[in-house]
Amino acid sequence: MESTGKSRILEGWVYPISRMMSKGASVVLFLMMLLTVSDVVGRKLFSHSVMGAVELSEFMLLILIFFSLAHGEAKNAHVKVDFVMGLFSPRVRAVVDMVTQFIGCLLCGLITWSSLVYAGKMRAAGEVSQDLWLPKYPFVYVVALGCGILALALLVKFFSAIARMGES
Amino acid sequence: MNPVTIGVLGILLLFLFLALRMQIGLGMALVGFLGFAVLVSLKPAFILVGMEPYKIGTNYGLTVIPLFILMGQFASYSNMGREIYGTVYRWIGSLPGGLAMATIGACGGFAAISGSSLAAAATMGMVALPEMKRFKYDDALATGCIAAGGTLGILIPPSTVMIIYGILTQQPIATLFVAGVIPGALLMGLFIMTIFFMAKSRPELGPPGPKFTIREKIHSLKDTWSIFSLFLLVIGGLYTGWFTPTEAAAVGAFGAFVITILKKKLTWENLTDSLAQTASTTAMVFLILIGAHVFGYFLTVTYIPDQLSVLATEAGLNRYVVFGMLVLAYVVLGCFMEGLAMMVLTIPIVFPMVINMGFDPIWFGIILTLVMEMSLITPPVGINVFIISGIAKDVPMYTIFRGVIPFWFPMLVCIILLCVFPQIALWLPATMGR
Numbered sequence: 001m002e003s004t005g006k007s008r009i010l011e012g013w014v015y016p017i018s019r020m021m022s023k024g025a026s027v028v029l030f031l032m033m034l035l036t037v038s039d040v041v042g043r044k045l046f047s048h049s050v051m052g053a054v055e056l057s058e059f060m061l062l063i064l065i066f067f068s069l070a071h072g073e074a075k076n077a078h079v080k081v082d083f084v085m086g087l088f089s090p091r092v093r094a095v096v097d098m099v100t101q102f103i104g105c106l107l108c109g110l111i112t113w114s115s116l117v118y119a120g121k122m123r124a125a126g127e128v129s130q131d132l133w134l135p136k137y138p139f140v141y142v143v144a145l146g147c148g149i150l151a152l153a154l155l156v157k158f159f160s161a162i163a164r165m166g167e168s
Numbered sequence: 169m170n171p172v173t174i175g176v177l178g179i180l181l182l183f184l185f186l187a188l189r190m191q192i193g194l195g196m197a198l199v200g201f202l203g204f205a206v207l208v209s210l211k212p213a214f215i216l217v218g219m220e221p222y223k224i225g226t227n228y229g230l231t232v233i234p235l236f237i238l239m240g241q242f243a244s245y246s247n248m249g250r251e252i253y254g255t256v257y258r259w260i261g262s263l264p265g266g267l268a269m270a271t272i273g274a275c276g277g278f279a280a281i282s283g284s285s286l287a288a289a290a291t292m293g294m295v296a297l298p299e300m301k302r303f304k305y306d307d308a309l310a311t312g313c314i315a316a317g318g319t320l321g322i323l324i325p326p327s328t329v330m331i332i333y334g335i336l337t338q339q340p341i342a343t344l345f346v347a348g349v350i351p352g353a354l355l356m357g358l359f360i361m362t363i364f365f366m367a368k369s370r371p372e373l374g375p376p377g378p379k380f381t382i383r384e385k386i387h388s389l390k391d392t393w394s395i396f397s398l399f400l401l402v403i404g405g406l407y408t409g410w411f412t413p414t415e416a417a418a419v420g421a422f423g424a425f426v427i428t429i430l431k432k433k434l435t436w437e438n439l440t441d442s443l444a445q446t447a448s449t450t451a452m453v454f455l456i457l458i459g460a461h462v463f464g465y466f467l468t469v470t471y472i473p474d475q476l477s478v479l480a481t482e483a484g485l486n487r488y489v490v491f492g493m494l495v496l497a498y499v500v501l502g503c504f505m506e507g508l509a510m511m512v513l514t515i516p517i518v519f520p521m522v523i524n525m526g527f528d529p530i531w532f533g534i535i536l537t538l539v540m541e542m543s544l545i546t547p548p549v550g551i552n553v554f555i556i557s558g559i560a561k562d563v564p565m566y567t568i569f570r571g572v573i574p575f576w577f578p579m580l581v582c583i584i585l586l587c588v589f590p591q592i593a594l595w596l597p598a599t600m601g602r
Contacts, residue, residue, distance in 0.1 A: 114218025
């Protein structure tokens with residue numbers, strides 16, 4: 001029961017945050033489409049492309065991906081092989097989920113840590129993009145943020161697996 | 169331990185994690201990280217997992233993925249699927265099995281503006297299934313033809329499977345798309361022939377639909393302008409070399425968006441839903457891509473891909489025998505695994521081998537797409553069948569699986585034809601503008 005409570009509390013703020021981030025991702029996606037279309041139309045019809053369109057699309061793609069990762073996990077969008085575990089009882093499945101989701105959470109934590117280190121290095125080196133001279137390091141922090149929230153979403157899954165173990 | 173042994177252990181560990189329902193992308197990243205740490209050392213492995221997500225996330229070439237998915241999403245809401253069905257229905261609906269044939273035709277038409285088989289099956293399921301029920305079609309045929317026809321979504325361009333294949337193997341996406349056009353039309357024809365012969369030998373399976381006058385038939389053609397213009401703009405633009413894949417994808421998504429507005433189907437819900445769905449699918453695909461890349465670094469330092477391709481050439485087997493075994497292995501694997509997962513797991517190992525044996529990489533991409541199509545409708549895990557089962561709630565899943573069996577044969581015939589006449593896939597790309 002205690003773990004059910006923990007999972008509820010954590011879920012209560014991890015999922016709303018990830019939902020908000022995914023809304024941001026939707027907006028960025030729409031803007032990315034408009035940006036590329038105006039770049040194409042400008043170049044083909046008026047031989048005038050949008051300055052920095054390529055690198056802006058790259059940064060937008062990055063935001064789109066890493067702002068959607070955790071919400072994807074909340075909605076169970078990430079592909080798994082269900083076939084084998086489908087042969088086992090709910091209790092076995094809960095135990096296995098507990099282990100795999102905890103390992104996944106640790107892995108995402110590791111990726112978050114490593115990208116934080118990488119962002120620090122980029123900041124110190126003062127790397128900027130080619131055309132618009134935007135600093136690159138904030139976008140590495142976006143990676144860290146996305147993976148960090150994904151790690152928390154996996155922690156929610158871990159607690160809910162423990163809760164399922166108690167129920168069955 | 170030598171690198172090959174560690175590599176084999178790593179692959180086995182990955183299969184264990186996947187069988188235990190770990191997210192595929194996370195499983196690949198984890199084993200890739202561990203293996204790289206063992207074979208190289210911990211520090212570079214740590215740096216690798218920090219840099220790879222950023223590098224993949226800011227790769228301009230990969231923006232095609234969300235943009236083509238978005239195009240398909242808008243297309244699903246635009247009513248274009250219903251309209252193309254209406255048109256084909258008027259032309260061939262009165263033949264024996266005509267409604268099922270029309271379903272296949274409409275699936276092919278929808279596939280020309282959408283890169284997803286699931287979307288094609290879901291859209292056509294909602295449109296065509298009630299019609300076939302009304303005319304007392306056999307449940308197995310009605311559901312089976314939608315599940316099978318839906319698979320055309322990834323063979324007829326645009327195609328998400330071909331995009332991922334192109335990215336993983338560094339083959340040009342435009343060429344792959346163009347190579348899919350003729351095989352797609354061929355498979356569509358084979359499906360229709362299959363239905364025709366079934367309905368001829370057992371007329372009770374698919375009674376003829378209503379007849380329409382030639383005037384009504386010609387009049388119905390006007391509904392297809394949107395699909396034709398969007399397909400010509402996007403795939404034609406790629407064929408002539410006028411657009412890069414990213415440009416074609418953005419123009420396609422925007423075109424589908426405008427068409428949805430013109431057809432007065434764009435509501436706030438449809439818009440936010442299309443964007444949210446696309447974002448979610450994008451996250452799913454990229455988690456797998458990131459995992460696949462990290463895993464790929466590990467696989468490279470194990471030398472397994474090199475050793476396997478040497479082995480395959482030195483074994484002295486006829487290359488078509490090896491190829492046949494590969495296809496068989498894919499079909500079996502496809503019974504249990506989702507297509508995308510199967511592809512990212514196997515391509516790093518299989519692709520170098522196939523190329524080493526002298527097969528064409530574009531042609532192999534088309535073959536692999538066909539095998540992926542089969543995996544969508546083979547039990548026990550057939551995603552398209554699950555989709556149809558969600559729509560046709562009164563039809564048992566078993567009946568749907570029974571209904572798709574006749575459609576495996578045209579798929580096999582299509583693979584064999586492609587082996588005997590590789591030009592079916594390679595002729596059109598050879599005429600492309602640069």
